[in-house]
Amino acid sequence: MFSERNIWLCNPSLVDKLFTNSTKTNFFCRALSTNGFKELGMDKVGIVFNRDFDSWKYNRRILNYTLTNVKVLKGYMEAVKKLFIEIEDFSQWMRRFITDLALNMNFGDHAFSMAGYFNSLSKYKKNPTHEIIESEKFIKMIFMTFCPSNFIRRYVPPLCFFHLRFQWNYNWLTNEFSRIIQKRTQEIENVSLDKLNTHDVLDTLLTVNKAQDLKGSNGKAIKPMDEREIFGVLLEFFVAGVETVETSRLKTNPPINPRELYEQDEIGGYIIPKGSTVIACADAIHLHKNYWENPNEFIPERFLSNDYPLSMSQKLFTFGGGLRGCVGKQLAMLEMKTILVLLFRKYDVDLLNHNVDAKDKTYLLNSCNSLMVRFKIRKEE
Numbered sequence: 001m002f003s004e005r006n007i008w009l010c011n012p013s014l015v016d017k018l019f020t021n022s023t024k025t026n027f028f029c030r031a032l033s034t035n036g037f038k039e040l041g042m043d044k045v046g047i048v049f050n051r052d053f054d055s056w057k058y059n060r061r062i063l064n065y066t067l068t069n070v071k072v073l074k075g076y077m078e079a080v081k082k083l084f085i086e087i088e089d090f091s092q093w094m095r096r097f098i099t100d101l102a103l104n105m106n107f108g109d110h111a112f113s114m115a116g117y118f119n120s121l122s123k124y125k126k127n128p129t130h131e132i133i134e135s136e137k138f139i140k141m142i143f144m145t146f147c148p149s150n151f152i153r154r155y156v157p158p159l160c161f162f163h164l165r166f167q168w169n170y171n172w173l174t175n176e177f178s179r180i181i182q183k184r185t186q187e188i189e190n191v192s193l194d195k196l197n198t199h200d201v202l203d204t205l206l207t208v209n210k211a212q213d214l215k216g217s218n219g220k221a222i223k224p225m226d227e228r229e230i231f232g233v234l235l236e237f238f239v240a241g242v243e244t245v246e247t248s249r250l251k252t253n254p255p256i257n258p259r260e261l262y263e264q265d266e267i268g269g270y271i272i273p274k275g276s277t278v279i280a281c282a283d284a285i286h287l288h289k290n291y292w293e294n295p296n297e298f299i300p301e302r303f304l305s306n307d308y309p310l311s312m313s314q315k316l317f318t319f320g321g322g323l324r325g326c327v328g329k330q331l332a333m334l335e336m337k338t339i340l341v342l343l344f345r346k347y348d349v350d351l352l353n354h355n356v357d358a359k360d361k362t363y364l365l366n367s368c369n370s371l372m373v374r375f376k377i378r379k380e381e
């Protein structure tokens with residue numbers, strides 16, 4: 001750890017090799033300090049941190065199918081609308097909103113971490129119900145699960161103080177997912193597939209998973225996902241789909257797209273040794289003055305213009321690119337558009353104080369808590 005060479009690419013003309021769709025690429029692995037994930041066995045399950053090509057390919061194909069399934073997308077829009085009614089007060093709510101949405105979408109059950117948050121703020125505390133306590137546990141456990149380095153988890157304050165708690169959390173999360181997956185597998189086994197009426201992600205994964213016959217790179221058939229792999233894919237909704245859904249060109253989330261180099265390769269005329277980490281730095285690329293007019297200005301209308309050059313849109317990497325580009329892009333766009341429509345048709349949104357600077361923090365993802373906004377109910381015209 002901390003000994004690898006890191007190469008940061010801040011010019012869009014250099015990132016083609018990282019964002020290629022070719023399976024022959026030397027840049028297949030997303031380079032993050034994976035020892036922490038390895039210890040938990042997460043480097044061979046799911047998608048985001050998966051380093052096993054065959055397993056990643058299979059999981060990605062299944063998730064891709066699931067996330068583009070019209071019934072799943074329709075169910076998702078309905079869930080967004082239903083849950084939106086429960087917020088109408090923002091900032092901290094958003095994380096819980098998206099977490100509840102992910103739980104709702106994955107398991108088809110209503111989740112209540114927003115209610116838990118409300119209870120924590122309210123002067124008039126009520127005894128939380130079993131559902132609220134369970135949903136609250138989910139949001140805390142999931143947050144604690146994603147400290148990627150086992151070194152940091154063990155030795156760097158303040159996280160090291162929570163190490164045992166972290167282990168406990170992780171075991172709780174694994175057992176909880178396992179209980180839900182087993183219960184649902186049994187329910188599905190007792191019903192013929194054409195009678196199955198639900199379209200949440202877990203049902204879709206369990207049914208599609210059975211119908212696939214994928215061959216690995218060695219030509220051998222790959223076995224369907226087992227419970228642990230389904231756990232990994234379900235977890236992706238929380239790893240990749242919660243904090244990312246507040247996004248822009250000016251402050252991109254995630255701000256970087258790292259790849260670990262399999263073999264020595266060349267970029268921009270420089271030879272880069274095997275094992276280096278090459279990082280497409282979206283935050284810098286999106287502000288490059290050669291490709292963006294007034295790069296530091298927030299001008300969303302630029303994307304509407306007919307003169308908007310294609311070459312410029314090819315320099316926008318909000319969802320990364322190539323083989324390991326975001327598999328949830330379509331779903332995320334649907335989610336964001338639905339939320340914006342629900343929000344702006346009812347409210348005018350303005351900054352509370354136009355003179356305050358946007359101060360942001362980065363811990364894997366960018367976040368900004370300094371800009372307070374005011375929501376005013378729109379007057380009917």
Ligand code: HEM
Pocket residue numbers: 030047048049060236237240241242244245246247253254257258317318319320321322323324325326327328329331332333
């Ligand atoms: C606005 C919201 C989102 C943004 C901006 C976003 C952005 C990204 C980015 C930049 C990457 C890395 C791409 C690369 O390394 O080239 C990524 C990967 C990924 N995203 Fe998203 N994402 C969003 C929402 C979602 C959602 C809702 C899901 C749903 C499950 C999701 C699932 C994934 C997965 C599984 C990967 C890993 C793909 C792989 O390694 O093959 N994302 N996302």
